[in-house]
Amino acid sequence: MFAFFLHKKFWLTIVILLFLTVVLEVALRLGVWNHWMHPRSFVKNAVNRVAAFESEGLENFHWISVGSSSFDWALNHALVRQAMARHGLGYGRFGFESGAFMSIQTSSDWAMEHLPNLQGIILGMPVREFGNFNDPTKAFKVSWPFLDNMDAQRYHYFRDIHRPFVWPFRMAIGMYGADILDFLHHPITRISLKNSFSLWRPEPPLLYNRNMRRNLCSLDLQNLQACVATAKRLKKQQKHRKLKGHERFVTRVCGTPQAQRRAKNNRPIAKLNTEEQKQLENNWITFFQSVLDRNKKLVLVLLPEHSLMNYAVKNPSADAIARVVIERFKDDPRFHLVDLRTLFTRQTRFQECQLYNDPLHFNNNGKAILTQALISALDHFIDE
Amino acid sequence: MLFTSLHFFIFFVLVVVFSAILRRHAPRAEILFLVIASAYFYGQWSWKYLILIYITILTDFFLGLKCAATTTHPRRFLFLSLLVNLGILVFFKYANFLIESGNQLLQLANSDIHFTTLDFLLPVGISFYTFQSLSYTIDICRGQLAPRRKLLDYALFVSFFPQLVAGPIVRAKEFFGQLDGQRQFTFSMAQSGLLLMLIGLVKKTVFADNLALVADPVFDAPAQYGSLATLLAMYAFAFQIYFDFSGYTDIAIGAARFLGFRFPKNFDHPYTALSIQDFWRRWHITLSRWLRDYLYISLGGNRHGPWKTARNLFLTMFLGGLWHGASWNFAIWGSLHGLYLAAEKLLRIPLRSGPTLEQKLHRTRLGRGFRWLLTFNLVCLAWIFFRASSFDDSLLMLSRLMHWESQAVTPAQWLTMAALSGFLALHWLGARYQWTARSDRMGTTEYVILSVALVVLLAGFSVRESSAFIYFQF
Numbered sequence: 001m002f003a004f005f006l007h008k009k010f011w012l013t014i015v016i017l018l019f020l021t022v023v024l025e026v027a028l029r030l031g032v033w034n035h036w037m038h039p040r041s042f043v044k045n046a047v048n049r050v051a052a053f054e055s056e057g058l059e060n061f062h063w064i065s066v067g068s069s070s071f072d073w074a075l076n077h078a079l080v081r082q083a084m085a086r087h088g089l090g091y092g093r094f095g096f097e098s099g100a101f102m103s104i105q106t107s108s109d110w111a112m113e114h115l116p117n118l119q120g121i122i123l124g125m126p127v128r129e130f131g132n133f134n135d136p137t138k139a140f141k142v143s144w145p146f147l148d149n150m151d152a153q154r155y156h157y158f159r160d161i162h163r164p165f166v167w168p169f170r171m172a173i174g175m176y177g178a179d180i181l182d183f184l185h186h187p188i189t190r191i192s193l194k195n196s197f198s199l200w201r202p203e204p205p206l207l208y209n210r211n212m213r214r215n216l217c218s219l220d221l222q223n224l225q226a227c228v229a230t231a232k233r234l235k236k237q238q239k240h241r242k243l244k245g246h247e248r249f250v251t252r253v254c255g256t257p258q259a260q261r262r263a264k265n266n267r268p269i270a271k272l273n274t275e276e277q278k279q280l281e282n283n284w285i286t287f288f289q290s291v292l293d294r295n296k297k298l299v300l301v302l303l304p305e306h307s308l309m310n311y312a313v314k315n316p317s318a319d320a321i322a323r324v325v326i327e328r329f330k331d332d333p334r335f336h337l338v339d340l341r342t343l344f345t346r347q348t349r350f351q352e353c354q355l356y357n358d359p360l361h362f363n364n365n366g367k368a369i370l371t372q373a374l375i376s377a378l379d380h381f382i383d384e
Numbered sequence: 385m386l387f388t389s390l391h392f393f394i395f396f397v398l399v400v401v402f403s404a405i406l407r408r409h410a411p412r413a414e415i416l417f418l419v420i421a422s423a424y425f426y427g428q429w430s431w432k433y434l435i436l437i438y439i440t441i442l443t444d445f446f447l448g449l450k451c452a453a454t455t456t457h458p459r460r461f462l463f464l465s466l467l468v469n470l471g472i473l474v475f476f477k478y479a480n481f482l483i484e485s486g487n488q489l490l491q492l493a494n495s496d497i498h499f500t501t502l503d504f505l506l507p508v509g510i511s512f513y514t515f516q517s518l519s520y521t522i523d524i525c526r527g528q529l530a531p532r533r534k535l536l537d538y539a540l541f542v543s544f545f546p547q548l549v550a551g552p553i554v555r556a557k558e559f560f561g562q563l564d565g566q567r568q569f570t571f572s573m574a575q576s577g578l579l580l581m582l583i584g585l586v587k588k589t590v591f592a593d594n595l596a597l598v599a600d601p602v603f604d605a606p607a608q609y610g611s612l613a614t615l616l617a618m619y620a621f622a623f624q625i626y627f628d629f630s631g632y633t634d635i636a637i638g639a640a641r642f643l644g645f646r647f648p649k650n651f652d653h654p655y656t657a658l659s660i661q662d663f664w665r666r667w668h669i670t671l672s673r674w675l676r677d678y679l680y681i682s683l684g685g686n687r688h689g690p691w692k693t694a695r696n697l698f699l700t701m702f703l704g705g706l707w708h709g710a711s712w713n714f715a716i717w718g719s720l721h722g723l724y725l726a727a728e729k730l731l732r733i734p735l736r737s738g739p740t741l742e743q744k745l746h747r748t749r750l751g752r753g754f755r756w757l758l759t760f761n762l763v764c765l766a767w768i769f770f771r772a773s774s775f776d777d778s779l780l781m782l783s784r785l786m787h788w789e790s791q792a793v794t795p796a797q798w799l800t801m802a803a804l805s806g807f808l809a810l811h812w813l814g815a816r817y818q819w820t821a822r823s824d825r826m827g828t829t830e831y832v833i834l835s836v837a838l839v840v841l842l843a844g845f846s847v848r849e850s851s852a853f854i855y856f857q858f
Contacts, residue, residue, distance in 0.1 A: 003571050003574075004574035009835075012828070013831075013835040013839070017836060020836070020840070185594075185847075
């Protein structure tokens with residue numbers, strides 16, 4: 001009865017399909033699709049950055065900055081580069097949009113392996129990121145060129161995915177699949193997008209200076225209750241107009257039923273459990289130690305955070321994790337802490353809302369202040 | 385439960401496995417199991433309307449027995465069967481259409497009377513299972529078929545899930561012949577079943593659903609598009625409906641083969657037809673033969689001279705058009721085909737001794753090419769009435785085609801033209817190599833290459849959110 005399923009007509013089809021899958025996987029790993037990738041995708045962003053490093057010469061980089069977009073878009077990289085150049089050092093931007101622990105660790109490890117003259121790493125992050133696990137839907141894409149440096153035995157990247165089950169997420173087919181399908185379904189749109197993208201973003205990837213012109217002053221984000229009310233108002237407006245990025249962020253964070261319940265009951269965000277907290281502490285400590293063990297300097301820049309992130313997003317355990325990690329390395333001469341958490345409250349020129357493009361990212365005002373503060377700290381640190 | 389859904393896949397695998405086990409150990413239980421599985425399948429749309437199917441089943445089963453048992457006026461039972469079946473069909477499918485048409489007439493007559501339309505959904509597949517069930521009682525009352533003694537067998541004949549909602553319309557003789565014989569899930573049936581299901585899935589989710597992206601916007605708002613976009617939408621819909629319906633049929637035939645049944649073919653590359661008559665021998669074949677055997681022949685067929693033949697053809701196609709849907713657009717679509725067929729019939733009358741125009745044209749390659757081009761375009765023009773939302777939209781689209789406005793061709797239109805040319809070439813290649821007809825006797829190399837190509841097409845080009853099959857609405 002089931003003779004057909006044992007016949008080569010059936011299984012040869014399966015074997016050929018598996019073979020084609022393997023060929024496609026290998027071809028994608030070799031980068032055959034990189035040229036056609038969506039120019040604004042996470043994978044393309046990471047691949048382009050590696051190409052930019054290679055085209056400038058890997059030996060010309062002495063310092064790199066790593067982190068998520070909170071840090072990467074918060075700097076005027078051209079100014080940082082000039083400041084480093086005054087010390088005779090080369091600087092490269094190595095932070096990624098939607099980056100998290102996985103991209104920070106893998107890209108840093110990649111840099112330490114491939115940049116022969118690398119002296120140090122500037123890791124910038126708000127404290128809340130100490131309390132975050134990686135988002136598996138983004139982490140692998142953001143870290144794609146550096147996945148050989150991923151170590152699922154050593155690091156606990158995900159909250160819900162157990163270590164032995166991480167490998168399917170590393171498949172190139174999964175990484176590029178959606179992009180290839182999108183190209184096949186919309187070839188004309190994609191080709192015209194590819195052709196026009198270089199006109200939108202003329203500056204080289206390593207000097208990319210995102211123009212952040214918005215501010216948050218039109219939104220009442222004083223506390224969770226105000227944020228929930230603002231989100232409700234924006235949701236109503238959504239029926240009549242398309243919300244802007246920072247408005248969408250507010251509705252995503254404060255427009256949820258959970259946020260409404262928390263606002264009503266004045267309840268804080270649930271802490272991580274002890275095991276999770278330990279896992280995250282170990283991740284950061286192991287990573288920092290691996291940087292220092294390779295005799296590289298590590299500058300940890302703690303960034304200011306918008307109050308919304310404190311009351312609506314940040315896990316209360318993040319501060320504790322950050323404390324444990326910093327305490328562990330504070331006496332190491334190769335470790336340097338640049339604490340800019342109160343940078344904005346120390347200045348009087350701008351109100352908080354005038355310094356943020358959205359609750360996650362600084363605007364041009366915030367960027368100018370932060371870049372200047374970082375350059376001063378770096379000058380001091382390098383001179384030492 | 386769509387054939388393209390994961391839900392159907394799981395359901396189907398379970399049915400095939402349990403059915404195979406039961407067939408070996410308890411054949412009658414398999415029939416019962418298939419009847420229950422079919423009820424579950426239909427119930428996923430509406431458990432309520434399952435009652436209608438069973439009213440049809442019970443009515444025709446008992447009237448069939450009565451018709452065969454009586455020698456005096458057996459036709460009264462046929463009349464009763466027609467009354468019940470067509471009564472249900474007319475009520476559920478045409479009631480609102482008749483009410484709206486009546487209201488329009490009353491409005492024309494300046495009457496204040498206005499009837500409100502009824503609020504219910506059209507039962508899925510009602511036209512198909514009604515025709516299938518009707519053919520059974522007609523055949524019995526004509527003395528061409530012995531009635532079935534087991535209700536369960538008859539229930540399976542009418543409600544068998546692979547062909548329940550959109551055909552093919554199987555004849556009782558074909559079905560019961562297989563049910564009584566030694567049905568087996570043979571090697572060749574598994575081979576062809578799997579390939580047909582793959583072909584059907586590709587036709588639906590890759591070809592038809594992508595073509596819908598071209599055709600739908602234009603048919604939904606024809607005033608916003610120019611002549612070329614309208615022309616491309618017309619051709620795109622012609623292929624969309626072919627791939628959609630023949631894709632469904634391929635899956636249905638393939639699924640039935642896994643359960644040990646061979647269904648008649650429903651399509652034979654209709655867009656390679658050289659005449660409208662040829663087209664109807666290739667398009668929805670099981671409906672064409674139903675209309676021929678139970679309507680056209682009953683009207684007199686071709687027994688009373690060319691003019692009455694033409695009239696019968698027209699009437700048959702008009703009613704065939706209305707069978708598809710309760711709207712004047714379907715009636716016009718059917719009437720157009722009726723006119724085409726009638727005209728063709730009249731053109732076949734030799735004026736003097738010697739060949740007809742058709743025969744003359746058929747002699748040369750150029751002549752055959754002309755006949756194909758004419759047939760294809762006449763069919764495509766008629767599709768406008770079939771797909772357009774209203775009669776006004778149909779006229780607007782026709783006027784766009786008649787009063788051509790030249791516009792710059794966009795890259796998307798070039799791509800559509802290339803794709804349509806590709807589909808046409810594929811259609812002719814399909815007619816040449818007969819992949820579906822040869823699916824059970826294909827050699828290993830050809831079978832494997834074709835299967836791999838189909839899976840690659842499915843993986844790369846299928847539209848994620850596949851829409852329902854077009855013919856489900858009929």
